Amino acid sequence: MGRTSDAREKILDAAHSLIELRGYSALGVAEICKAAGVPKGSFYYFFESKEALALAVLDEHWQTQRDDWARALQDGDAEPLSRLRRLFEQTQAGLCAGQQSCGTVSGCMFGNLTLELSNQTEPIRARLQQIFDAQVEMVDTVIAEAQERGEVTVGDTGDAARSVVAQLEGQVLFAKLYNNTRHLEALWDNCLALLSARPTDMAAISS
Amino acid sequence: MGRTSDAREKILDAAHSLIELRGYSALGVAEICKAAGVPKGSFYYFFESKEALALAVLDEHWQTQRDDWARALQDGDAEPLSRLRRLFEQTQAGLCAGQQSCGTVSGCMFGNLTLELSNQTEPIRARLQQIFDAQVEMVDTVIAEAQERGEVTVGDTGDAARSVVAQLEGQVLFAKLYNNTRHLEALWDNCLALLSARPTDMAAISS
Numbered sequence: 199m200g201r202t203s204d205a206r207e208k209i210l211d212a213a214h215s216l217i218e219l220r221g222y223s224a225l226g227v228a229e230i231c232k233a234a235g236v237p238k239g240s241f242y243y244f245f246e247s248k249e250a251l252a253l254a255v256l257d258e259h260w261q262t263q264r265d266d267w268a269r270a271l272q273d274g275d276a277e278p279l280s281r282l283r284r285l286f287e288q289t290q291a292g293l294c295a296g297q298q299s300c301g302t303v304s305g306c307m308f309g310n311l312t313l314e315l316s317n318q319t320e321p322i323r324a325r326l327q328q329i330f331d332a333q334v335e336m337v338d339t340v341i342a343e344a345q346e347r348g349e350v351t352v353g354d355t356g357d358a359a360r361s362v363v364a365q366l367e368g369q370v371l372f373a374k375l376y377n378n379t380r381h382l383e384a385l386w387d388n389c390l391a392l393l394s395a396r397p398t399d400m401a402a403i404s405s
Numbered sequence: 406m407g408r409t410s411d412a413r414e415k416i417l418d419a420a421h422s423l424i425e426l427r428g429y430s431a432l433g434v435a436e437i438c439k440a441a442g443v444p445k446g447s448f449y450y451f452f453e454s455k456e457a458l459a460l461a462v463l464d465e466h467w468q469t470q471r472d473d474w475a476r477a478l479q480d481g482d483a484e485p486l487s488r489l490r491r492l493f494e495q496t497q498a499g500l501c502a503g504q505q506s507c508g509t510v511s512g513c514m515f516g517n518l519t520l521e522l523s524n525q526t527e528p529i530r531a532r533l534q535q536i537f538d539a540q541v542e543m544v545d546t547v548i549a550e551a552q553e554r555g556e557v558t559v560g561d562t563g564d565a566a567r568s569v570v571a572q573l574e575g576q577v578l579f580a581k582l583y584n585n586t587r588h589l590e591a592l593w594d595n596c597l598a599l600l601s602a603r604p605t606d607m608a609a610i611s612s
Contacts, residue, residue: 221521223431302524312582313517314428316510326582360588361595364575371574375519375533381567388568391598393586 206244214255218296218304221314222252252311253325259307260329264375266292269332271340276343276393282337282362283386289366293373298328305374310365326348350393355369361392415441421462425503425511428521429459459518460532463574466514473499474540486602487549488592489544489569496573497589500580512581516574543565548600557600561611566610568599 212234216225227248231238245251270285277298297303304310308329317324345351352358365388372381389395419441423432434455438445444515452458477492504510515536523530546568551557559565572595579588596602 213541220525221428221430223428223521224525299509304524305520310520310576312578313512313520314440315580317511317584318427318431323584330579330582357591360579361572361591364588364591364595365572366575366581367578368571368573368575371516371519372537372571374538375523375530377524377530381571384564384568384571388571388599391601392595393510394598 202303205234205240206234208236209241209244209251210254210258213251214259215251217255217311218307222248222311223314249319249321252315252322256308256311256322256325256329256347264332264336268334269368277349278340278347279390279393281340282389285337286366286382286385286389288384289370290379293342293370295384297371297377297379303374303377303379306367306370309370339361344393344395348396350395352393354398354402358393362389363390365392410510412441412443412447414611415443416448416451416458417461417465420458423461424462424518425514426507429455429518430521444563449574454529456526459522460530463515463518463529463532463536466589467539471483471539471543474543478543484556485547486556486597486600488547489596489604492544492594493573493589493592496577496592497586500577500586501590504584506587510584513574513577516577537570549601551600555603558599565600569596571598572599 199381209230213230216230218374227241228238230248230251231241241251245254266288267285270288271281273281273284276284294304295304297329308326312330313324313328316326333358338356341350341352341358341362342355345352345355350358366385369381369385369388373379418566419565420432420437423440425438430593432455434448435445437455437458438448452461473495474492477495478488480488480491483491500510500512515533518529519533519537523533541563545563548559548565548569549562552559552562557565573592576588576592576595580586
């Protein structure tokens with residue numbers, strides 16, 4: 199049983215790395231199994247299809263990222279806007295570390311698969327919608343808190359949160375395109391602008 | 406000779422539609438030729454490789470889109486900020502028309518291929534960089550004009566232009582994910598916020 203679950207983990211890990219590097223469509227089950235060092239026959243013991251594997255990779259990746267986002271956004275000791283800033287810094291550091299280990303900025307797996315696949319497989323589209331909804335909700339909670347404290351002025355906190363996540367995805371796209379994480383540095387100022395943060399608060403938090 | 410260039414156009418058109426629907430990696434030369442109604446043998450008469458075809462599709466698509474962007478952004482009769490607004494409305498209308506004809510929002514081909522391919526083929530990465538650089542430059546020119554007229558306040562107009570294009574790409578990603586072009590409606594307000602547009606000008610242009 200130990201060996202069995204080990205093979206599943208190996209397949210998941212290999213698929214995660216390969217999807218991050220080359221997307222989903224370019225991969226075959228045989229290649230994933232070869233990279234995982236498991237016989238191809240065992241693949242279908244764990245996963246019904248390549249799509250089922252992709253869903254499992256998405257779930258596992260979101261589980262890890264959700265914990266990272268929660269650490270950045272839900273630490274009650276820090277001011278709400280500083281927590282958003284921490285999320286951007288953490289995202290940039292993560293992309294930077296990935297670039298150092300594999301030579302290129304791989305971007306955001308959720309954004310990558312959204313643009314590659316959302317029109318092709320409905321189960322993957324639905325899962326990606328749930329993940330982005332959850333991201334927007336986490337950011338929304340922080341913006342609502344800042345709004346309550348009079349630190350930002352937005353019409354609808356949910357729409358504002360979606361715009362912040364859209365800016366994040368757009369700058370991550372540029373970081374991948376130019377293989378340069380410096381693009382993420384614009385996020386903090388842009389977030390303050392999108393939220394109409396009050397200049398006094400901006401100065402206090404930026405310093 | 407008429408027939409020859411006709412076959413090249415047919416291959417380009419078929420590849421364009423298929424790449425828009427399913428990306429690049431999922432396609433094979435045989436499938437493209439079948440959709441184009443040309444014998445597979447003739448493919449390599451016109452294109453050295455599938456990558457060469459993708460570069461030709463990108464060039465052709467950018468040539469058309471550059472004209473659209475120029476029409477929206479370079480009409481000297483309108484105020485600079487209204488021209489940016491026209492670009493967003495035109496983008497939304499284009500995605501909407503595509504959705505009506507094929508059932509799904511296909512997104513931005515340049516954004517799609519950036520996230521799918523920029524780490525896999527350097528020639529495609531370089532071409533996409535040129536295209537996004539050109540987009541940013543076109544938006545930069547308009548922002549610089551608005552800045553000169555005192556209608557916006559940004560530090561660096563080039564950085565501001567990149568943030569506007571990042572916001573556009575991020576919202577197009579959501580439009581594709583949710584198959585809903587309504588996400589593009591946020592672009593105008595977000596652009597004004599990103600550019601710190603003066604409230605009086607915002608009111609004048611929004612009304």
